Amino acid sequence: MTGRTLATLAAVLMTVAAQAEEMKLAVTTSFENSGLSDVLLPAIREDTGIDVQLLVVGTGQALRLGEAGDVDAILVHSRAAEEAFVEGGYGTHRREIMYNDFVFIGPVADPAAVGGAASAAEALKKIGAEEPAFVSRGDDSGTHKKELSLWKAAGFDAGTFGGWYRQVGAGMGASLNTASGLNAYILADRASWLNFGNKGELALLYSGDPVLFNQYAFLPVNPELHGHVRHDLALRLEDWLTGERARDLINSYAINGETLFIFNATTD
Template identity: 70%
Template sequence: MKRLYAALLSLCIAAPATAETLRMAVTTSFHNSGLADVLLPRIQEDTGLEVQLLIVGTGQALRLGRAGDVDAILVHSRAAEEAFVADGSGIHRREIMYNDFVIVGPSADPAGTQSADDAKSALNRIAETQSTFVSRGDDSGTHKKEIALWQDAGYDPEGFDSWYNAVGAGMGAALNTASGLNAYILSDRASWLNFGNKGDLALLFSGDPVLFNQYAFLPVNPEKHPHVKNAEALQLEAWLVSPTAQGLIDAYTINGETLFTFNAE
C-alpha cells in the first residue's frame, strides 16, 4: 500500500503496509547532498523503518522537535542542538558525521578570497569590495554559521547594503540564486558537490578549521511528547552509528570526492 504524506517538503521511501513509519526533520543540506537516497532504502531493509523526511533548515527542524511534530532530528548547529537537549526537548545529542563549509563565488574571484589566509580574511575581502553575496537567511545551520563567521570578522549583516542578499531559502535554492547573480555564498561541501547549476561559480576557499560542519542526531523527548516514537528513533540511531552506516557514509562520493566522514562513537 502506498501513502501520500503532506508535510512541508518531504521525501518518502515506499514501504510495505507493515513497516513502522518514523518522522525525522533533516536539513536541506543533508537532503541536497543525495546521501538520503543511499541511506533510507538500506535503513528500511535492515530495520523495517520507513523514514519520512521533513526537509527544512536547522532552526525549523528544532521547532518541529519542540512541538513534537517529528520523532527525531538530524541537524548541524551544535549550540542550538545543545540548547534543544538542555531545555528537555531532546533526550540526547549523538554525533554521526561531518564535512565542512566552503566559500563559493565567481570564478574570477573579484574579492580575492582564494588567497585569503583564513575564513575571516575571506569574508573581510568580500565586505570591503562589496562583492555580491547570497545568504540563505532562513535560520538554518548554514545560515547560523554564516552569521557567526561575519560576526567573528567584525561585521553585522543587518547593516550590509544591497550587495548582501538574504533569500530565505534552502541550500539548493540559495545556490541557484548565487549562480544567477554570479555571487559569493557559504555552502556546505556536500551540497556544492551535488549541485548541478554551477554556472560560473567555483569553490574558492576552504580548509579553515572554523569551517568544520558536524551533523548530529537528536531523538525528541517522549516525556514531553508521549506520542513520539522513541523506541523507533533509538532503533534508527543504533543503525546510524553502526558499521553498515559507516561504510555507506564514508563510501558516498561525487566525482571521486568524499561528501561526509563518519565519526559516531
C-alpha cells in the first residue's frame, strides 16, 4: 500500500469518525436568538469532539421532533410540557441547565402604563383594558405557552381578542421585529431582547415578577423508543452542559454588561 493510499485511507477514517460524533439538538428560537449558541458550540466541539447540529424551532415543535426521534435531545423552556414529554416515555429525564426571565416590551410612550404595574397580571390587565397593539408569538413555543398562561392568570382568554392582538406564528427574533414595526407590546425572554438589534421605539417596560422566571432544561430522547438516537452523545453533552466550563461560559455571557442567563444545573 502506497503512502498516498494510506493518507487517503486515514483521511476517510477521520471523516467517518467525525461524522460519528455528530448529534442533533432541538433548541428554542429564544436560545439561538440570544447568541449563546455561538459561544457554547465551539467549546463543546473542542472539549468533547461532538459536533452539535441545532434545529431551531419553538418548544412545541422541539418536543414533537423528540417524540418522532428526529433529534437526539432537546433544550427547551416549558416545564409542564417537558414533564409530560418524560412521563410519556419520549425522554429519559429532564435536567435543568440555566434560567433567565420573561420581560414585557412595549412602546417608550407606554400608552397602557405597563411600566407602573405591580405584577405581571396587572401589566396584562392594563393592556387588556387599553387594547393597544400586542404581538404574540402564536407558535406553540415556550414563550407563547407562557404568554397564554399569564393572560389566563390575569382573567383573560386570548382567543377572544380582537384585531389589536396580532399572532404572528414566528420565532422570537421575527416576533420582536414585528413588534418594532408596529410599535407594539410583546412578551419576550430577556436574552433575546438584549441581543435584538432592531429595537426602534421599544423599551423594556416591566420585569421582576417571580412568575416570569424562565427555566431551560435538557431532555435526552429515549433510545428504547428510538434505537437510532445517539443517546451516548446526548449524555456526554449533558455532562458538559452541567460542568464547570459551561457554567463559566453561561454566567459570563453578557451584552452591554448585562448577564443573559444564569447557570443553575446541579450535580446528580
